[in-house]
Amino acid sequence: MADDLLTNQPNSGDGAADPDDTEDRLRQLRSLLLGPEVEQIAAxxxxxxxxxxxxxxxxxxIAEAIALRAKQDHKLQTTLQPLIEEALRISVARDPAMLATSLFPIIGDAVRKAVAHALQGMFDSLNLMLDRGLSFESWRWRFEAWRTGRSFGEVALTHSLSYRVEQVFLIHRETGLLLGHVAVSDGVVQDADLISGMLTAIQDFVRDSFGRAKSDELEDMQVGEFKLWLAHGPLALLAAVVSGQPPPELRQVFERELEAIHAEFSSALQTFDGDSSTVEGAKVNLQRCLLGGQKARVKKSYKAVWLAFAVxxxxxAALIALRVRDNxxxxxxxxxxxxxxxxxxxxxxxxxxxYSIAGLRDPLAVDPRSFxxxxxxxxxxxxxxxxPYQSLDPKFxxxxxxxxxxxxxxxxxxHFDxxxxxxxxxxxxxxxxTEEEIKIIGRIALADGLPIQIEIYGHTDRTGKEDHNVELSQARARTVSNALLERGIPAYILSPSGVADSNPEHAAMETYPQELDxxxxxxxxxxxAHSKDTPR
Structure with a gap:
């Protein structure tokens, strides 16, 4: 057909081909030869x-590509991790309620489980505290904990001999395969793989038959004299066979070691393919769980305790007696x-x-301190x-x-000359x-039965010699005393004495009439009201 397009060309009058007609025929030829390829290129x-x-x-x-790449290595996860974290941060900052709504079913179940664990631990601790709270051994452990800086639970675990951890199993959570196993040297060791499989089957049965939620787990079992305690983690679980009466603090030891295993062997647990050698180092953590002992308890004498209690x-009692006596x-x-x-x-x-006391006291009453x-x-x-106040008692x-x-x-x-x-x-x-006044005082003293003494002091001025003034003052006192005796005043109540110029009438004044002294x-x-005041 191309030959036809080339040979059947009309001729012009001078025998030459028409250029436009030639170009058109070339385009038709190109379309016939390259038409499908051109359409594919355009598409x-x-x-x-x-x-x-x-x-x-x-x-x-893209979904198949990501799945295939994830099976080859972890480069895709490493690349996407910053992007996912940044997207999550932006989403939470924009709408926190969305994340809370999404996490509510998971967090609610986790909180309920944590509260249940805490309450169970509290009840166990309370029972144990009531059991050993008042014993001498408990106080001795508390003193050791204070002295060494350790917690009371650690000291109690160290000294308690009423239990023993016989065996400890580490089981992969997803596959149920045994990751590690340790036992005491004199314990009875069965097939660890068989026990691990049976334990996984029992746990699945309990969760499927009685668990309300997928997160419900079997936590302990009683088999004869042995207890089986389980600590659950996201990638593995730890099962311990315990004999005797273990304290509640032992469960915290198991959980702490399981957390350490997850922190150290997280990558190996996530990619576990049946080769337990990748977590061989976890046996060190399992060995730390083999606590306790099964020694025979020696009956202790509490004579010292009773003696101290009696003291x-x-x-x-002595303090109470002293208090009662003082009261x-x-x-x-x-x-x-x-x-x-x-x-x-x-x-x-x-x-x-x-002691404290307050009240009213007549100045003439006895001093309360004298009692x-x-x-x-x-x-x-x-x-x-x-x-002070004035009492109306006739005695006063x-x-x-x-x-x-x-x-x-x-x-x-x-006064004298x-x-x-x-x-x-x-x-x-x-x-x-003066005589009349002394008689009045005598009658009052006689009526009240009060002994009295009247001191008569003779004085002189500052002139003259001291010896002469002493004699003169004594003579003046005797003169007044004899005059009172002549007027019927009893001699036994009078006591004359001379003080010379030792007590002038106006001691504070430098100059005054000497006759006043x-x-x-x-x-x-x-x-x-005995007084030791110097005479006027």
């Missing part, structure tokens, strides 16, 4: 230039004050090591606060009148007033 260009078409073609094969009881002494002291005229107790308190010695109460342990009427008359008598002064011991005539009226003064002495 391939459309596939390469259209992103939608490329995405559709890639979507049909403590005696000490407590009784204080109560007797307060009652004595309440019954004392002129004292009103308003408040009294008994503290641990001190402390009789009550065997140390004075330095008593705090007292007394406000005579004392109060005596205080009034005493003030009047001690204001009486008899220069260098004379004779009482001047103008002083006899003062002498009579040539005098005789009086002072009333009573047992209830």
């Amino acid at each position: 391939l260009r459309r596939r390469l230039d259209d992103p939608r078409l490329r995405s559709e073609e890639l979507s049909t094969s 403590i009881l005696l000490a407590i 009784q002494r204080w109560a007797d002291y307060v009652d004595r004050l309440r019954n004392e005229p002129g004292i009103v107790v308003i408040q009294d308190r008994r503290l641990w090591f001190r 402390l010695a009789d009550s065997n109460i140390p004075e330095n342990k008593v705090s007292q606060r007394w406000e 009427d005579g004392k109060r009148r005596m205080e009034t008359e005493k003030a009047i008598l001690e204001r009486e002064v008899l 220069l260098n004379s011991a004779q009482l001047p005539m103008n002083q006899f009226e003062e002498l009579e007033a 040539r005098r005789v003064t009086f002072k009333l002495i009573m047992p209830a």
Whole structure:
């Protein structure tokens, strides 16, 4: 046909071919020869230039490609890990509720399981604490834990001989194959692979038959005198055969070692293909779980404990007795004050090591501190606060009148002439007033049964020699005393003495009339208000 296109060309008038007609025929020839290839090239260009078409073609094969690449090595996971982490971070930052909703079923189940484990451990610890909490051995362990800085659980595990871990199995969680096994040297060792398979089958049966959720696990079993404790991890589980009565702290040891195995052999556990040599190093962790011992318990004597308990009881009883005795002494002291005229107790308190009392006290009443010695109460342990008041008790009427008359008598002064011991005539009226005052005091003292003593002091001025002034002052005191005796005052209540110029009338003044110092003064002495003041 191409030959026809080439030979059947019309000729122009001058015998030459028409250029346009030739070009058209060439295009038809090219279309016949290269038409299918050109269409294929155009279709391939459309596939390469259209992103939608490329995405559709890639979507049909990307899943198979990823699966094949993941089986060859871990380069694909390493490459995608940063991208996935960044995408997850952005998604959580944008909508945290979405992640919480997605994780809720998993977290809720994990939390319930953790709470159940914690409660079970708490109950076991409580039972064990009640069992050994008051024993001497427990306190000894606590002291050792404080001294060494270790926890009480570790010390209790070290010293407790009531249990023994016979065998420990490490089982791959997905395949149920045995990864490692250790046993005590004198223990009975069965076929470890057989036991591992049976244990896996039992656990699957329990989970399928009774477990409400896929995460429900078999945690312990009782087989005769042996207990089977299981600790579960995401890639492996640890099963321990224990004899005796193991403490709750032992379960924490198993879980801690299982966590260490996962941390060290995580990659080997994920790619486990039946070759247990890849986790051979985990036997070191399993060996740490072989704790306890099965030695015979020696019956201990608790005589020392009972002796210490008895000493403590005696000490407590002694303290109580001393407390009761002190309380009784204080109560007797307060009652004595309440019954004392002129004292009103308003408040009294008994503290641990001190006493406190407050109230009202007539100045003429007895000093409350004078009773402390009789009550065997140390004075330095008593705090007292007394406000003054005037009691209406008849006992104080005579004392109060005596205080009034005493003030009047001690204001009486008899003056003398220069260098004379004779009482001047103008002083006899003062002498009579003094006599009358002394008689009044005597009658009051007789009515109340109070012994009295009237001191008569003779004085001189500062002139003259000291020896002469002493004799002159004594003579003046005797003159007044003899005058009172002549007027019927009993001699046994009078006591004359001379003080010369040792106590001038106006000691604070530099100059004053000297005749004021040539005098005789009086002072009333009573047992209830004995005074050592110097005479006026």
